[in-house]
Amino acid sequence: MKSTLLLLVVLIAVSPTVFGATSLQEQIFMARDKVMPAVVHIQPVVTNYFTGELEKQSVVGSGVIFHPDGYVVTNYHVAGKAERIICTMYDREQVTAEFVGGDPMTDLAVIKLNLEEYHGVVPVAEFGNSDSVQVGQYVLAMGSPLSLSRSVSAGVISTKDRYFSADVRLPTGERTGRYNLWIQTDAAINPGNSGGPLVDLEGRVVGINSRATLFANNIGFAIPVNIVRNVTQALMADGVVTRSWIGLHCQAMQEMEKYFGTDRNSGVLIASVDPGSPADEAFLKAGDVILQMDSVPVSARFVEELPAFYNRIASHKPGDQVLLEVLRGDQKYHFSVTTRQLGELQGDDFEAKGWGFAVKAITRQMALEYQLDDTAGVFVVGVKRMSSADEGGLSRGDVILRINNEIIGNLEQFETLYEEYRANTTPRLLMTVKQGGATRFILVKTEEEEEGEQTNE
Amino acid sequence: MNNGVGMRAKGIFAVLVFLLAGCAVSAAVAQDLNFEQLEQRIPRYTVIIDMSIEVSFGIHSAEQKGQYLGTVVTKDGLVIFDGTDLLGDNGMAAFTGISVKAEPTSVELVTLSGQRIEAEYIGTDQYTRIGFIKPVSTEGWDFEPVQFKDNPKFAVGDWLGLYMILPDFIDPPIAADVGMISALVKAPESFALTVGFSQVEMASVLYDEKLNAVGILGLLVDPSDTAPDGGIAESMSQYAMPLLGVLTGDRLTKLINDPPRKGEVSSGWLGIRLQALTDDMADFWGIDGKGGIIVNEVVKDSPAEEAGLEVGDIIVELNGQPIEVNREENTRLFRRAISELGPGTALEFTLLRPNGAGLDTLQMAVTLAEAPLGATDAPEYESDALEFKVRDLVFDDYMFFNQNPETLKGVFISELRQGGIAEVGGLHYGDVIQRIDSHDIYSVDDMAEAMEAVEANKPPEIIFFIWRDNRTMFVNIKTDW
Numbered sequence: 001m002k003s004t005l006l007l008l009v010v011l012i013a014v015s016p017t018v019f020g021a022t023s024l025q026e027q028i029f030m031a032r033d034k035v036m037p038a039v040v041h042i043q044p045v046v047t048n049y050f051t052g053e054l055e056k057q058s059v060v061g062s063g064v065i066f067h068p069d070g071y072v073v074t075n076y077h078v079a080g081k082a083e084r085i086i087c088t089m090y091d092r093e094q095v096t097a098e099f100v101g102g103d104p105m106t107d108l109a110v111i112k113l114n115l116e117e118y119h120g121v122v123p124v125a126e127f128g129n130s131d132s133v134q135v136g137q138y139v140l141a142m143g144s145p146l147s148l149s150r151s152v153s154a155g156v157i158s159t160k161d162r163y164f165s166a167d168v169r170l171p172t173g174e175r176t177g178r179y180n181l182w183i184q185t186d187a188a189i190n191p192g193n194s195g196g197p198l199v200d201l202e203g204r205v206v207g208i209n210s211r212a213t214l215f216a217n218n219i220g221f222a223i224p225v226n227i228v229r230n231v232t233q234a235l236m237a238d239g240v241v242t243r244s245w246i247g248l249h250c251q252a253m254q255e256m257e258k259y260f261g262t263d264r265n266s267g268v269l270i271a272s273v274d275p276g277s278p279a280d281e282a283f284l285k286a287g288d289v290i291l292q293m294d295s296v297p298v299s300a301r302f303v304e305e306l307p308a309f310y311n312r313i314a315s316h317k318p319g320d321q322v323l324l325e326v327l328r329g330d331q332k333y334h335f336s337v338t339t340r341q342l343g344e345l346q347g348d349d350f351e352a353k354g355w356g357f358a359v360k361a362i363t364r365q366m367a368l369e370y371q372l373d374d375t376a377g378v379f380v381v382g383v384k385r386m387s388s389a390d391e392g393g394l395s396r397g398d399v400i401l402r403i404n405n406e407i408i409g410n411l412e413q414f415e416t417l418y419e420e421y422r423a424n425t426t427p428r429l430l431m432t433v434k435q436g437g438a439t440r441f442i443l444v445k446t447e448e449e450e451e452g453e454q455t456n457e
Numbered sequence: 458m459n460n461g462v463g464m465r466a467k468g469i470f471a472v473l474v475f476l477l478a479g480c481a482v483s484a485a486v487a488q489d490l491n492f493e494q495l496e497q498r499i500p501r502y503t504v505i506i507d508m509s510i511e512v513s514f515g516i517h518s519a520e521q522k523g524q525y526l527g528t529v530v531t532k533d534g535l536v537i538f539d540g541t542d543l544l545g546d547n548g549m550a551a552f553t554g555i556s557v558k559a560e561p562t563s564v565e566l567v568t569l570s571g572q573r574i575e576a577e578y579i580g581t582d583q584y585t586r587i588g589f590i591k592p593v594s595t596e597g598w599d600f601e602p603v604q605f606k607d608n609p610k611f612a613v614g615d616w617l618g619l620y621m622i623l624p625d626f627i628d629p630p631i632a633a634d635v636g637m638i639s640a641l642v643k644a645p646e647s648f649a650l651t652v653g654f655s656q657v658e659m660a661s662v663l664y665d666e667k668l669n670a671v672g673i674l675g676l677l678v679d680p681s682d683t684a685p686d687g688g689i690a691e692s693m694s695q696y697a698m699p700l701l702g703v704l705t706g707d708r709l710t711k712l713i714n715d716p717p718r719k720g721e722v723s724s725g726w727l728g729i730r731l732q733a734l735t736d737d738m739a740d741f742w743g744i745d746g747k748g749g750i751i752v753n754e755v756v757k758d759s760p761a762e763e764a765g766l767e768v769g770d771i772i773v774e775l776n777g778q779p780i781e782v783n784r785e786e787n788t789r790l791f792r793r794a795i796s797e798l799g800p801g802t803a804l805e806f807t808l809l810r811p812n813g814a815g816l817d818t819l820q821m822a823v824t825l826a827e828a829p830l831g832a833t834d835a836p837e838y839e840s841d842a843l844e845f846k847v848r849d850l851v852f853d854d855y856m857f858f859n860q861n862p863e864t865l866k867g868v869f870i871s872e873l874r875q876g877g878i879a880e881v882g883g884l885h886y887g888d889v890i891q892r893i894d895s896h897d898i899y900s901v902d903d904m905a906e907a908m909e910a911v912e913a914n915k916p917p918e919i920i921f922f923i924w925r926d927n928r929t930m931f932v933n934i935k936t937d938w
Contacts, residue, residue, distance in 0.1 A: 167618035256931040258895075259920045286929045287922065371927055392737075393785075405813055428741055432769075436547055437859035438730045439756040439768050443737050 143196025189220030247277020356387025540588020605706025675704030728759020771902025
């Protein structure tokens with residue numbers, strides 16, 4: 001048996017003239033049959049507070065089962081803010097799923113099917129190796145872009161190391177992409193395909209489809225499966241991906257070697273240092289060129305090499321020392337930087353019902369992004385139109401620092417105060433907010449919740 | 458003088474209004490304005506201003522010819538006119554990304570009898586938009602300044618007349634027009650609104666039926682404009698239409714005595730950001746009165762900081778007079794008052810300071826400083842080689858970027874030719890250049906020095922270190938010497 005199979009493979013490989021006319025078609029069928037049953041249609045109900053109150057929205061996406069216990073990998077932007085997830089299996093049976101964990105930085109999420117609801121055999125797709133894929137290699141994009149029916153589109157790998165600057169945002173608001181490159185393909189990837197697998201002709205997953213470009217044809221992007229493998233492992237173990245952070249923003253050395261007097265393929269250029277970050281506290285500066293990290297030479301001559309460099313920092317345990325050899329001017333210096341956990345990109349949401357707005361906790365990454373002095377206060381996510389908060393001038397992006405005389409240190413304190421004021425039905429609140437760098441005072445008239453409104457008028 | 462078609466058309470209009478008004482017995486009519494008699498008088502102080510203006514829009518510039526109606530207002534021959542065209546965009550470039558500037562390159566006064574007098578442009582007041590021009594010499598020019606009536610009184614229905622300028626191919630170049638007082642408004646400022654006039658007649662002298670010069674055609678305070686005290690306007694007007702009316706002589710006196718000079722600061726500055734004490738807010742604090750100013754930010758090293766003003770203070774009186782600002786739109790009145798009082802003016806504020814339980818009442822003395830330079834007045838440097846312009850950072854930039862002179866140094870890229878070397882190389886409008894090769898840049902002088910060195914060496918590439926989107930980065934500019 002084994003030898004016949006081997007013989008067949010050899011025959012296919014050496015006799016393209018004999019089998020060539022049908023082999024591509026057959027390979028596509030084979031890959032389809034291997035992976036398609038593991039593709040699930042995902043219909044989560046996601047929540048947001050952009051209008052100042054809880055809004056639920058049913059979205060669709062795709063995912064692929066990669067573990068016999070029912071673990072499915074999909075995009076963070078599909079399932080990351082999901083309240084309730086319904087999946088449709090290849091045999092059209094519906095199964096609910098639980099959110100296991102998500103990683104906005106790589107736009108990946110893991111959900112787990114409630115397999116006790118399912119009576120069929122659980123098909124599992126196999127992960128391949130995205131480092132060994134080649135430009136020009138045939139791939140299939142699978143998913144359920146529009147409805148429950150599955151679809152396959154075919155194309156080739158256009159580029160395997162597409163870089164996006166770190167300022168790309170997910171539909172959910174988080175910055176993404178700092179720690180990975182993308183596989184670019186011309187296989188059609190449409191919105192509902194998000195989270196579906198990109199598959200090679202051997203029927204192995206080489207990427208997770210994540211985004212299409214709206215302004216161009218036939219350009220889709222998938223997260224390489226080697227990144228997916230690491231992220232899903234972390235999400236299954238801890239629910240989050242823990243990364244170390246030291247606060248560097250680097251740029252490619254190309255075209256800068258002469259100015260900094262470095263050799264080709266040597267060094268990573270620091271463009272900017274986040275204020276108050278470990279790198280700032282260690283006195284690293286913009287214009288420093290990192291030659292070695294932990295005694296190993298590093299380089300980022302091209303932007304495509306930056307994610308790998310950031311990943312090397314991120315893969316340290318928070319609290320670890322990173323040893324950097326740095327070229328400053330014509331002198332070499334050694335720095336020891338104590339890493340901190342990168343932490344959440346965005347804080348938890350909270351709707352202040354009856355006050356006409358919703359807020360979220362401020363994480364350190366948010367403070368950096370919005371140029372806040374620290375993480376004090378709560379961040380206004382949305383304001384209900386025509387509410388007194390709206391009329392008073394409260395708007396998205398404001399940071400509430402005080403309510404009446406009480407300082408709001410964090411979301412917890414806000415929630416406690418909210419409960420107190422609701423219990424006392426305080427009619428008016430004076431909020432001290434930061435709005436674009438300046439303080440502003442906003443008077444909010446509180447409303448009774450709808451249940452209690454009917455009687456005394 | 459020929460009053461032209463405009464007058465006849467208005468005459469018909471006036472009759473119509475008269476008929477519609479139900480032929481009220483005592484209604485005044487436009488015919489009471491004796492333009493024939495006025496025409497004897499106005500050549501003494503009315504001039505046509507012939508001006509060439511260089512208008513630059515980004516890095517593009519064009520020369521425009523403009524004719525304006527001017528009025529002599531002092532014995533030295535100071536002339537006022539509608540200076541709107543010369544205001545540029547002070548501060549707004551931060552929003553639009555393109556700076557617009559208008560600089561007069563040549564100015565001449567032409568009397569109604571055709572005499573030409575060389576003159577120079579002085580400046581334009583950004584609140585009233587009145588421009589000022591001075592003759593280089595008054596020798597051989599026989600003139601007499603206009604006399605504005607003191608404290609003119611108006612009633613709704615009063616007719617007013619003025620002269621407007623006609624296109625330059627028409628002779629004679631001016632025509633009469635009439636309008637009517639339509640409302641006497643009290644807020645946001647005391648102002649007699651008119652109907653029947655148009656914005657192209659701004660700054661024309663207005664005459665009542667007794668032919669007194671009662672003021673000039675001006676605008677009701679417009680909150681959507683920018684102001685030097687707050688950096689960027691804090692509220693936007695919802696009205697697209699300008700509200701015209703009478704800017705009386707006494708409102709003009711201070712401006713005429715000390716006209717704003719381009720590039721020089723003559724407006725007073727307190728150094729706060731502010732918001733209005735709305736009725737709701739006043740009620741919350743239990744404050745009686747008609748409004749006030751809540752201090753939102755106190756600028757470092759400003760008169761406000763020196764005097765001890767704090768964020769959250771509520772200013773309710775200025776020199777013993779209540780501040781009647783209870784709507785966001787009206788904060789501009791306060792800012793204008795501060796601006797017009799001028800640098801060096803000592804003021805007394807009464808303010809209320811929240812103390813946790815209630816409010817403390819405090820008196821505070823403040824001496825106004827000079828308002829910081831605006832973007833249009835900041836020193837500039839232009840590089841022909843790299844096809845871009847930079848200017849010094851100004852107060853508005855720090856406000857806009859949420860930075861201060863300690864945290865942000867450099868020069869601001871104010872203009873960038875599209876397709877030019879700097880633009881193609883990856884520099885953006887609004888980037889702050891902090892270093893060029895090994896030269897640290899703190900001002901346009903440093904910039905000039907650095908660029909001189911660069912141009913002497915003509916390197917194939919120049920490394921810029923810039924600040925953009927709250928971060929720094931290096932940019933390699935390939936040159937093309």
